[in-house]
Amino acid sequence: MKNLLTRLFMNEKLILIVIIINSMVIFLEESNINSYLIEILDIICTSTFVIEMFVKIGSIGFKNYWEQHWNKFDFILVLISIPTLVTFFLPITTSDLSSVLIMRVFRVFRFFRSFRIFPDFGIIVKNFWTAMRQTLGIFLCFFIMIAAIALVNCCFLKTYAPEYFGTPMQSIYSTFRICTVEGWYEIPDAVAVATSPIVGHIIRIYFCLLLIGGGIIGLSFINSIFVDAMVSDNNDDVKTQLTHIESELYKTQSEFNKINKELTEIKKLLQKETPPNTKE
Numbered sequence: 642m643k644n645l646l647t648r649l650f651m652n653e654k655l656i657l658i659v660i661i662i663n664s665m666v667i668f669l670e671e672s673n674i675n676s677y678l679i680e681i682l683d684i685i686c687t688s689t690f691v692i693e694m695f696v697k698i699g700s701i702g703f704k705n706y707w708e709q710h711w712n713k714f715d716f717i718l719v720l721i722s723i724p725t726l727v728t729f730f731l732p733i734t735t736s737d738l739s740s741v742l743i744m745r746v747f748r749v750f751r752f753f754r755s756f757r758i759f760p761d762f763g764i765i766v767k768n769f770w771t772a773m774r775q776t777l778g779i780f781l782c783f784f785i786m787i788a789a790i791a792l793v794n795c796c797f798l799k800t801y802a803p804e805y806f807g808t809p810m811q812s813i814y815s816t817f818r819i820c821t822v823e824g825w826y827e828i829p830d831a832v833a834v835a836t837s838p839i840v841g842h843i844i845r846i847y848f849c850l851l852l853i854g855g856g857i858i859g860l861s862f863i864n865s866i867f868v869d870a871m872v873s874d875n876n877d878d879v880k881t882q883l884t885h886i887e888s889e890l891y892k893t894q895s896e897f898n899k900i901n902k903e904l905t906e907i908k909k910l911l912q913k914e915t916p917p918n919t920k921e
Contacts, residue, residue, distance in 0.1 A: 646692070646696050647696055647700050650689075650692055650693045650696040650697070651696065651697065651700065656689075656693060659686055659689045659690070662682060662686060663682075663683070663686035663687075663690075666679055666682045666683050666686060667683075670683065684726065687722045687723075687726055688726065690715070690718070690719050690722065691719055691722075691723070691726070693715075694715060694716060694719050697712065768871045768872075769871060771870065771871070772867050772868075772870035772871040775870040776863070776866050776867050776870055779863055779866055779867075780863065783859060783863055786855065786859075787813060787816055787817055787820060787855065788813055790816055790851065790855070791806075791809065791812040791813040791815070791816040791817075792809060792812065794806050794812050794815070794816055795807075795808070795809050795811075795812035798812075798832055798844075799812070801832045801835040801836055802828070802831045802832045802835060804831075805828050805831060805832070806832075815828055816851070816855075819848060819851055819852055819855070819856065820851070820852070820855035820856040820859065820860065821856060821860070822852065822856050822857075825848065825852050825856070828848070829844055829845045829847075829848040829849075830845075832844050832848075833845055
C-alpha cells in the first residue's frame with residue numbers, strides 16, 4: 642500500500658493534472674460559479690496536495706524535502722489550504738472561528754502551483770534572484786535619487802500642489818509617478834496652474850527634463866542592466882560550451898599534427914629502405 646501511494650503521489654504528471662483541475666476550480670469559484678460538484682473537486686484537489694506532502698516527507702525525509710524550494714512553496718500552500726478542508730467536514734457557524742473562514746480566501750494562492758507546468762520555470766526564478774542581487778545597488782541609487790528630488794519638490798512645490806507634494810511621502814510617490822511616465826503631464830499642469838505663466842512654463846520644462854532623465858533614460862538604463870544580469874547565466878553556459886569546443890578542436894588538431902608527423906617519419910624510413918631502381 643505504501644509503495645502504491647509513493648508511486649501514485651510522486652508521479653509529477655498526475656500532480657500536474659490535479660494542479661490544472663484545481664486552477665480551473667479556483668477560477669470558477671472566484672467567478673461566483675458555485676455548485677456541489679465544484680466544492681467536491683476543490684476538496685479532492687486539496688486532499689491530494691496534503692497527501693502528496695506527507696508521502697514526499699515520508700519517502701525522502703523532512704530534511705531532504707525542505708531543501709527543495711518548490712517543496713517549501715508547496716508546504717506553505719498546503720498549510721493555508723487546510724481551512725478549506727476544516728470548513729467542509731466541520732461546518733462552522735460560531736464567530737469564534739471566523740478567522741478560519743477568512744483564511745479560506747487564501748485558497749486562491751494554490752493557483753500559483755500551476756507555475757510548475759511551465760518548463761524551466763525554476764531556472765527563470767533563479768536567474769531573477771541572481772539579477773536582483775547584482776542590480777540591488779543600482780535600484781538603491783535610483784531610489785535615493787528619486788527621494789532626493791522628491792524632497793526638493795516638496796520644499797518648493799508643496800504650497801502650489803499640496804495634494805502631490807504636501808508631504809515627503811506624497812512627493813516621493815508623485816516623483817516616482819512622473820519617472821514611470823504615469824501622470825507626467827497632469828502633475829506639472831496642476832502645479833503650473835497655481836503659479837504665474839512664466840513660472841508655469843519653467844515648471845513644465847523642469848518636469849520634462851525629470852521625465853527624460855529619470856524616466857526614459859534612467860529606467861531604460863536600469864532595465865538594460867537587469868535584463869543583462871538575467872541572461873548572464875545563459876551567456877556563461879555559451880562561453881563554457883565554446884571553451885569546451887575550442888579545447889576539443891585543439892586536441893583534434895594536436896592529434897592530427899602528431900599523426901601527420903608519424904606518417905612523414907614512416908615515409909622517410911620507407912624511402913631509405915627501398916633501393917633505387919637500376920637499369921639493366
